[in-house]
Amino acid sequence: MSGFRAPNERxxxxxxxMWTVGAVAEGILLFALALAADGLWHWVDWPWWALxxxxxxLAAYAVVMPTWRYAVxxxxxxxxxxxxxxxxxxxxxxxxxxxxIQTVDYEEGAxxxxxxxxxxxxxxxxxxxxxxxxGLDRAGARELAATLTxxxxxxxxxxx
Numbered sequence: 001m002s003g004f005r006a007p008n009e010r011x012x013x014x015x016x017x018m019w020t021v022g023a024v025a026e027g028i029l030l031f032a033l034a035l036a037a038d039g040l041w042h043w044v045d046w047p048w049w050a051l052x053x054x055x056x057x058l059a060a061y062a063v064v065m066p067t068w069r070y071a072v073x074x075x076x077x078x079x080x081x082x083x084x085x086x087x088x089x090x091x092x093x094x095x096x097x098x099x100x101i102q103t104v105d106y107e108e109g110a111x112x113x114x115x116x117x118x119x120x121x122x123x124x125x126x127x128x129x130x131x132x133x134x135g136l137d138r139a140g141a142r143e144l145a146a147t148l149t150x151x152x153x154x155x156x157x158x159x160x
Contacts, residue, residue: 004093004095006074006085006093007074007075007076007083007084007085008074008076009074009075009076009077010070010073010074011070011073011074011075011133011134011135011136012116012117012135012136012137012140013070014115014116014117014135014137015066015069015070015073015115015117015134015135016066016067016069016070017066017115018111018112018114018115018117018135019065019066019069019070019135020062020063020066021111022111023061023062023065023066024062026058027058027059027061027062030054030058031051031054031055031058034046034051034054035051065088068088069087069088070135072085072086072087072088072091073085073086073087073134073135075133077144077147077148077151079098079151080097080098081095081096081097081098082095082096082098082101082122082131082148083095084096084131084132084133086132094128094131096122096124096126096131098151098152098154098155099152099155099156100124100125100126101122101123101124101148101152101155102123102124102125103122103123104120104121104122104123104145104148104149104152105120105121105122105123105145106118106119106120106141106142106145107119107120107121108138112134112135116137116138117134117135117136117137117138117141118136118137118138118141118142119132119133119134119135119136119141120132120133120136120141120144120145120148121133122148
């Protein structure tokens with residue numbers, strides 16, 4: 001693979017459900033805060049339609065974001081590099097040569113663990129920060145972390 005193109009591998013389809021549940025939980029919390037602000041502080045006096053508009057916007061986010069994000073999030077590993085594409089509003093494509101990989105981390109958050117998913121973070125010598133591949137099934141994420149560790153270790157150099 002050369003240059004920037006969409007990587008071949010998709011994250012787990014269960015990632016959509018995880019992202020939906022997360023967005024719904026965030027939306028409920030934000031809507032509850034809006035209601036609390038409307039009821040507790042006298043300087044906030046929103047009309048009913050403003051609260052309804054906030055609720056609709058949060059619901060639309062919970063419906064649109066996970067599907068859109070799933071369509072965009074991709075990754076690929078070759079003998080020479082790791083390729084990622086992430087985002088849902090702004091799309092970011094990154095390439096990390098194996099020779100630049102410093103660490104590979106495996107993480108299961110509380111929500112991702114409920115869905116049997118995990119995240120692999122690849123730290124490089126780049127000022128742009130680490131590459132993250134979230135929404136991977138647990139077994140695949142463990143295998144990916146092991147593969148990247150082995151391949152990065154086999155490349156000569158000091159990852160700087």
